[in-house]
Amino acid sequence: MSVPLLEFHQVGFSYPHTAKPVLQDCSFTLAAGQKIALLGLNGSGKSTLFYLAAALYRRDRGEIYWQGQRLVHQPEQLRQWRQRIGLAFQDPEQQLVAATVAEDISYGLWNLDLPPAEIEARLHQTLLDFDLVDLADRPLHHLSLGQKRRVALAGVMALAPTLLLLDEPTTYLDYQQQQQLQQLLAQIHQRGTTIVIATHDLDFVYSWADWIMVLVNGQIVVSDRAQRVFAQWSTFASHLGTPLLLELWQQFPPAWRQNQPLPRTTAAIAQIWQKNLPVLPNPD
Known part of the structure; x- marks a missing residue:
């Protein structure tokens, strides 16, 4: 039996000065190669779960594992962990840190202390993969929201993560931008990256996901194949829609x-x- 890619074991987390935990006894496993949708109402803890998975937040209780190895919040272990798991935020403005498209994509690569020749090669390939060659020298503040989302995703994928977490990636995108995003996701998945998307876009999820997780009050209440979950969707229709x-x-x-x-x-x-x-x- 293969080792799960990512595991949460009874993970709990509370924000400072709040009485109610955001996640409590949250447990699930992710297998490699899946296209996973994380569903839940606003405030259910989807973004927080992503921040914990990417080791941006430190859990209060429980354990998190990557292929059987426990998450330890030490500098070297965190650096390796964050290379394996890429997170694209809901708001790309929170993720873009440089002046131009090429500089922003290169930023994370320089932090890995890679040789300049490898950084240049990865940058060139990423610009090609995400159709950003013509925008390489464009200032970030001149880009549309869809272009900023593409640059933020390109910056994450330049690091070649094994697991990609996307927080509400279709929000505020028009039809053409959504089609471009779906094409990018198909390419990323075909190259072997496991993808988890937190979203309210049920029409997108229905056609895209092969695995569904539902988060309610800080706990994963369902984690199963999409066909089985949607076959019994009446359980969730009243609060998630159909x-x-x-x-x-x-x-x-x-x-x-x-x-x-x-x-x-x-x-x-x-x-x-x-x-x-x-x-x-x-x-x-």
Whole structure:
């Protein structure tokens, strides 16, 4: 049996001067290679969970493991930990620190004390991968929100993390920017990076995720394959809502849905619709 990539064992965390913990007895495991959606209401602790996973915050209780190795808050161990786990914040302004696109992407690479030739090679490849070559010398404050999100993500991926955490990446993006983001995520996943996305965008989650985690009152109450979670979605629909395609699927006649896997795309919905429509007589 393979060792989980990341594990939380009864992790607890409270912000200073607050009576109620944000996370309490929070436990879950992540397997490598998955596309995972972390769902929960505002205030449920999704961002805090990410900050703990990336070792930006220090847990109050419990243990966190990376491939069986316990998280220790010592400088060298933290440096190695943060190379393995990349976090893109909800607000890219919190992550962009340099003057230009190229300088910002290079910033984390210089902090790794890599040889200049390797930094230059990684920067060039990252600019190509994220379609940022033409923007390399552009000042960051001249970029659109979608471009800033792309630069922030590029800066994280230049470090070649094994696990990528994305906090609300689709917020305020227009349709074209969302399509570009999905293409980037597909490329990143195909290269072997495990991805976890915290989001309220259920339509995106329904078509994208293969694993679902639901966070309620600081605890993971569900962690399972997306097909199984959405097959029993009525448990969560009242407070999380329902993806549009799933809602449409639930309106199909029971005979159409019997023994069928959940359709996750509009093409799959259309195929089932066409298969079950009665054949109309030829007007001729």
